[in-house]
Amino acid sequence: MEGPFPPFEPHGPGENGDLPNNNNKRLRDIPLRVVLPNIITVLAICAGMTGVRLAYELRFDDAVYMVLLAAFLDGVDGRVARLVKGTSKFGAQMDSLADIVNFGVAPALVLYAFVLDQASSLGWIAALLYAIACGLRLARFNVMLENKDRPQWQGAYFTGVPAPAGAFLVLLPVYLGFLGIAPDFYYATVVSFYTVAVAFLLVSNLPVWSGKSLGARIPRVAVMPLILGVVFYVAMFATFTWETLTLSVLGYLFFLPFSLRMWRRQAAAHAAAARSNGD
Template sequence: MSLPSPDTKSEVNVLQLLPNVITIGAICAGLTAIRFGYQGDFETSVRLILLACVLDGIDGRLARMMNSDSAVGAELDSLADFLNFGVAPALILHHWALKDTTGFGWIAVLGYTICCVLRLARFNVSSRLEKLSPDPAGSSDHFVGVPSPAGAVLVMLPMFVSFLFPDLAPLPPVAIALYIGIIGLLMISRLPTYSFKNVSIARNYAKYLMLAAVLMAAALFTYLWATLVLFSVVYVLSLLRAFQLDRRAKK
């Protein structure tokens, strides 16, 4: 992503600003999610966080496709990630289930948010080091720790379950606070988590992948909460598998 700066040419193509516009749109989605959360409309607030996740996946790739990425755009993207995945979900969860706690709920929120900002800082430093001394074998197929967008989705899993089963008895606030803390620790852990950036498939199977993508999108539009619960469970199972493989590799 790019923004005009004094040391560049005085004019910029309007289309090159599109990735930044998308990033700012994601920031607006995160801020509006907090607003709806504090108004008690939790389903809308969660949908807006999910929209921010989608926009986060679009802006960087679009910037690279348009060859318009820059240091300013990268910083803007990182700040958006902190708001949308570190601050907004934690505040919404606090108002949803922890606002009546004596203080441990807020401690869990603070812990999760700090873990998210540390995760983003580590990722930014690693990205800069990779640019200075790129790996001849290419970028890694794994992240270190749970990425912040995935952490935001995982931390809202109790909300997905409550929306899917509205008659289900709510979890105790202590359990939710502990769960928030665990997700925060997973973000700053050294656990290798799967990255799909470099995944490739045979050309013959591309049509099946596109069909699967369409079916997943249809499932999200039709059975949003059930699909998100399923995705979250599958992702947790992938984390357990990654942990198992990591332990085997270290032996």
């Protein structure tokens, strides 16, 4: 007799990947390593949705922390899955759907509750555009993963600002609000246009360096400065949270033109190499 829930098939019906199987090639027992990344993804959704609740309870500082926690968990689940060899088709789909909630819906609603509601319909339209742009950006990202003809060097770049970074950027008005800027109508109007601008960055063709080309190894002489730098940033974040987040957003925005310049240089270099090989 079957139970009330369908069997968990992380790789789809009839597919078992590297998991144990029986004579019918159907999954019997699921290793915990396959389920663990999905649990982390669900916790990320819980954090994002809790951030929305806290925002409507006017606990905006805790709401921002929850959205940032969701972003952290989103970055962890995929790495945990690869580390424990627990990747699955189910997990990939679950992670993509979670991103829409955590980086599209949750930040838009937190921002609307904090300041965009002061701009009435304009603020709501801006929140809608941001959430929809995030969904479009994630859908495009999933489609581009299937593009096998893309040059390998382009894999070091995102097309458009990634969704986690978009959530980080769009919450800048909240950070500034905690630094003393009152969320009135005029501020809300400016924030509405800023929100639309971030939405545009999500769906644009702007190449954004992902950092994947750095690799997993670093020079020996860079180990100590790296550790000290991380400790310094964490200490600053814990002590001067909103100032650190504001400067981080400004630094990221300042970096985008340099990312475009890096892309153009690499594109020109590879084009020149292709022409020389053709000759």
